[in-house]
Amino acid sequence: MLGFLNLDKPAGLTSHDCVAQVRRLLQMKRVGHGGTLDPAATGVLPIALGKATRLLQFLQTKKAYQASIRLGITTTTDDLEGDIISSQPVSDLSLEQVTTALKQFQGKIEQIPPRYSAIQVQGKRLYDLARAGEDVEIPVRSVEIFHIEILDWRPGDFPEIDVAIACGTGTYIRAIARDLGIVLQTGGTLAKLIRTHSSGFEIADSLTFEQLEAQIQQGSFQPIPPTQALQHLPAVTLPFAIAQKWCQGQKIACDITSLPSNSPLRIYQEGGDFLGIGYLTMINTQTKLVPQIVL
Template sequence: MLSQGFLNLNKPYNWTSHDCVARVRKLLRLKRVGHGGTLDPAATGVLPIALGKATRLLQYLPEEKAYKATIRLGVRTTTDDLQGEIINSQACAELNLAQVKTALSKFQGKIEQIPPSYSAIQVDGKRLYDLARRGEIVEVPVRTVEVFHIEILDWREGDFPELDVAIACGSGTYIRAIARDLGAILETGGTLAALIRTESSGFNLTNSLTLTDLETQLQAEIFQPISPDVPLQHLSSVTLPLTAAQKWCHGQRISQTFDVSGIVRVYDQQTRFLGIGQLQDEVLIPQMVFEAIS
């Protein structure tokens, strides 16, 4: 069975990303399994899983992500989602959609964001969620993130109104922090009520597999990993003739004229994906050799 490439997994509710990796490793009987872009246990949706040598390609995946989120206003929690303890709760039935739209517009573009206290970010080598669970108060560093687009999908009035939004953003953006900060601007409090990741690192929810789907395909012996270069289409590509391809696969630099630059996908003339290279001054330097040819 082919076991080099990617799995576009639809992460189930209440599973950690690590849980998913462990399950896939067991199902495929494969040691080298990794994931891209951690999802909180309460979130579902796209979790890219790398299999075999493809784990070394995770660093080259595109960073853009997209989510569908439900934000509940009038509530603040310790974790900025419904998994935490309620810090404050106040009915805000008078809040209207026009006010929410005005406040939400402040979250588009490059914004400064303080990640939630319960997150996987490290401060002095320790995870924030570990520090928070021990009751240690630390200063969480502000980070600059980018939100490309926010679209309001639905608005439900009530004592604790809820807002459904679609968000397209760059890597490192915390949707929980957007929910919290939206509530702060509106002076009502806000928390994340539900989250689905619809796109991540070149994969989308439409083509994802659940763990049950994966088990079914494995039992029927029809599972095929996604080719390793499929999510790398954002990178330019170069094609090498046979002799140059052989040398490159053995770690040698190739000097010739190319019409692209930077990090690139490398192929041979039979369109085999050989790996990732970096072009510097018309010299192709191996970065990750995926498949060697003799």
């Protein structure tokens, strides 16, 4: 089996748990995920099946979320899964104040990931260091927030705002909730998170574990073809004889000038068979098509 699964991850499972469950359901060993989701979060978790695990690195990087942020509270994990550090009613906080503060989080921003996250520092996961009580300096990351839209506002002692966020890879929505609370001087934490889009996959097309299991039992499950998941990449089609040489690892001389150099390309054999990923580069003044991933 070769392809992708658009999984609707349930709350309470880690991304690794989901991979293990897919392995069991499909009775296959080679399974991987693209883009970790926190256990409490739900929504789109791209899963690669078989040799498609080698293609995870070429998926689109844009992601989108729907998040609920609770203000007036800070926690150890920057979401409601952690212990409460501070709690102070902020019933006088207005939607206008929050709207103005949110503008600071659009575009390219610097972000410090949560202390409880899977990022490695000194060869260890941050969440392992945090649980051990070790205080380490967390490296700042540059991330990009393409768009933030306010969906709902619920005033009260601990008001909540629902937002839709489109962002690039590596963005922590928990950190946005925390930092919004810092800007407002109220404290803030993530109350709920749904990933609605990831790596080209939409939540409307995702499958729950129950739906996946039903399709497997009915014999109707079909993985998403790599060509569909990678359609954002430019494509090159090779004649049969040339394609065979490329599949054997040979660098193919070509005169393609309309495509970028050193960027991933989908490679096909005439007739439509998908062969893998290659890239164009200059070798001894000649443009050549180099194999990168041969399936």
